[in-house]
Amino acid sequence: MRCFLGLSVLLLATPALTLGDGLSPPEGAWVYLRSQLYSTRAINEIGDETMSIEAPGSTPDPSATPVVVHFGPALVGKLKQVRVIIDNNPSPLVTMMSLKSGLPVNEIDLRVRIDRFTSVRAIAETGDGHLEMRSTWVNASGGCSAPPSAAEGGMLGQIRFRPSSDRKALQFSIRHPNNSGFQIDPRSGDSIPPHYIAHLRLLEGTEVVMEADTGISLSENPTVRIATSEPLRGPLTVEATDAPTEARYTGTWEGGGLAAR
Amino acid sequence: MTGGAAGGAGGGAVVPLDVEEVAPGVFVHRGKPLALDAPGHDDIANIGFIIGTSCVAVIDTGGSVRIGRALHAAVKAQTSVPICYVINTHVHVDHVLGDAAFTDEGAVFVGHELLGAALARSRDFFLQSHAADLDAPASAAQIIGPSRSVAIGSDMALDLGGRALVLHAWPRAHTDCDLTVYDASSGTLWTGDLLFVQRTPAVDGSIKGWLAVSDALASLPLRAVVKHVVPGHGAPGTDLARALAVQRRYLQGLADTVRAQIARGEPLQDALQEARRAPRSEWLLWDATHPRNVARVYQELEWE
Numbered sequence: 001m002r003c004f005l006g007l008s009v010l011l012l013a014t015p016a017l018t019l020g021d022g023l024s025p026p027e028g029a030w031v032y033l034r035s036q037l038y039s040t041r042a043i044n045e046i047g048d049e050t051m052s053i054e055a056p057g058s059t060p061d062p063s064a065t066p067v068v069v070h071f072g073p074a075l076v077g078k079l080k081q082v083r084v085i086i087d088n089n090p091s092p093l094v095t096m097m098s099l100k101s102g103l104p105v106n107e108i109d110l111r112v113r114i115d116r117f118t119s120v121r122a123i124a125e126t127g128d129g130h131l132e133m134r135s136t137w138v139n140a141s142g143g144c145s146a147p148p149s150a151a152e153g154g155m156l157g158q159i160r161f162r163p164s165s166d167r168k169a170l171q172f173s174i175r176h177p178n179n180s181g182f183q184i185d186p187r188s189g190d191s192i193p194p195h196y197i198a199h200l201r202l203l204e205g206t207e208v209v210m211e212a213d214t215g216i217s218l219s220e221n222p223t224v225r226i227a228t229s230e231p232l233r234g235p236l237t238v239e240a241t242d243a244p245t246e247a248r249y250t251g252t253w254e255g256g257g258l259a260a261r
Numbered sequence: 262m263t264g265g266a267a268g269g270a271g272g273g274a275v276v277p278l279d280v281e282e283v284a285p286g287v288f289v290h291r292g293k294p295l296a297l298d299a300p301g302h303d304d305i306a307n308i309g310f311i312i313g314t315s316c317v318a319v320i321d322t323g324g325s326v327r328i329g330r331a332l333h334a335a336v337k338a339q340t341s342v343p344i345c346y347v348i349n350t351h352v353h354v355d356h357v358l359g360d361a362a363f364t365d366e367g368a369v370f371v372g373h374e375l376l377g378a379a380l381a382r383s384r385d386f387f388l389q390s391h392a393a394d395l396d397a398p399a400s401a402a403q404i405i406g407p408s409r410s411v412a413i414g415s416d417m418a419l420d421l422g423g424r425a426l427v428l429h430a431w432p433r434a435h436t437d438c439d440l441t442v443y444d445a446s447s448g449t450l451w452t453g454d455l456l457f458v459q460r461t462p463a464v465d466g467s468i469k470g471w472l473a474v475s476d477a478l479a480s481l482p483l484r485a486v487v488k489h490v491v492p493g494h495g496a497p498g499t500d501l502a503r504a505l506a507v508q509r510r511y512l513q514g515l516a517d518t519v520r521a522q523i524a525r526g527e528p529l530q531d532a533l534q535e536a537r538r539a540p541r542s543e544w545l546l547w548d549a550t551h552p553r554n555v556a557r558v559y560q561e562l563e564w565e
Contacts, residue, residue, distance in 0.1 A: 175564065184381060186382065223529075
């Protein structure tokens with residue numbers, strides 16, 4: 001139930017948001033979350049070679065905006081945890097991701113819903129407690145209430161892997177509506193209740209190499225891509241937990257080439 | 262002259278929208294090739310009306326109540342036959358926001374069976390982002406849902422007196438609620454946004470669906486008798502097959518390109534980068550529309 005509690009706390013944070021003057025990014029949610037999550041700890045925000053975040057400033061699709069977080073040599077192999085936060089989303093915390101010590105991750109990509117003009121930020125914590133944050137601004141609206149796309153349907157929980165040709169990146173996607181609770185059913189006109197992937201685990205055998213709390217800010221068919229400085233070796237298993245059903249979906253990448261069609 | 266609808270908020274007389282008679286009794290106002298957020302964005306779609314001996318059918322009403330009133334005035338400048346029907350070809354703002362200008366006359370609003378729900382889910386967006394295109398204060402009452410709807414895959418005939426319109430509701434293509442209107446007496450096919458001419462086609466429904474519907478339109482038995490084509494955007498013409506082929510080239514090329522990117526394992530962000538770097542095209546408003554299409558099509562095709 002941890003995930004539900006996490007979500008409701010974040011929803012409670014929403015009234016604390018203040019609209020900006022339209023020129024400077026409003027940071028209401030971040031001010032609140034920073035004190036909640038990191039208290040008064042120092043967070044470094046300078047240096048593209050250490051860490052950077054990219055998202056299209058005017059996203060072509062607010063309901064599926066790619067966010068790319070790069071980590072430089074100073075952080076590769078030292079990451080312990082990464083949070084991605086969309087300040088002005090109804091549920092700002094996109095994910096809190098924990099990584100196995102020593103995993104040489106140099107990039108994490110997500111596909112997210114953008115509800116309105118917002119900063120998108122990533123905060124990385126190393127094993128020795130050092131914090132780095134980078135942010136970027138996205139002009140978009142409506143990503144949380146966008147109707148299900150043409151790709152809706154299919155087999156709920158099906159997991160598809162797409163490794164890069166050099167095996168230094170692996171994308172996995174879960175066939176799932178990831179309904180935000182702010183969408184309307186095109187047939188009935190009724191509101192669609194929240195139904196999302198709440199937790200993800202990536203396992204090498206029985207060892208967890210990556211674990212993430214997730215929620216409604218991930219796009220339909222939640223998609224995560226991880227790039228590493230060394231080629232990935234399979235088999236790797238993804239385990240995704242559904243909320244509210246608590247159903248668990250699993251899929252395994254055996255380490256081969258492009259996913260079979 | 263005209264009734265309440267023409268007595269607009271400004272108080273002055275409403276200037277009738279300029280219309281062209283593309284076939285006897287078939288009047289089209291040409292929308293302008295402007296961006297969705299440009300000044301004049303309420304006048305970008307082709308809208309118009311067809312006059313029978315007992316009824317007028319209005320087809321799409323423009324992107325504001327103001328444009329709707331000007332279209333209403335254009336009808337009244339042509340005929341005293343009453344407006345019995347207002348047909349919306351799909352849910353997009355540039356085609357439906359003028360609907361409120363036609364409520365005083367008791368017209369029946371007609372659309373695809375999914376149009377009502379599509380309008381319901383667009384309501385907040387219309388009220389927030391297009392408040393200035395509605396009468397102040399913007400209200401949900403100005404967004405008119407269809408009182409008569411056409412089931413997917415089926416036809417509905419509307420008798421205008423001396424001429425019959427055949428409406429057809431399509432499966433998901435440009436949107437999930439696309440409707441075409443065929444006037445047999447003049448051989449005019451009104452495609453809504455199932456056909457874009459000059460303006461970059463916007464994929465808001467399904468690329469695979471749209472390609473299938475394009476083929477269905479191109480092979481319709483009525484194709485042989487279509488003499489006039491009114492696209493949702495761009496110049497009306499006479500050659501349906503050619504206009505569809507031009508559009509198909511773009512849609513098929515888009516699908517092929519994105520499929521290849523997915524097959525190579527390129528993530529969405531790389532596909533979007535390539536879309537922005539793609540050579541400029543003759544299609545209008547390419548920079549705004551093409552990357553968005555790539556984002557949509559990528560998500561649709563990655564689960565094939």
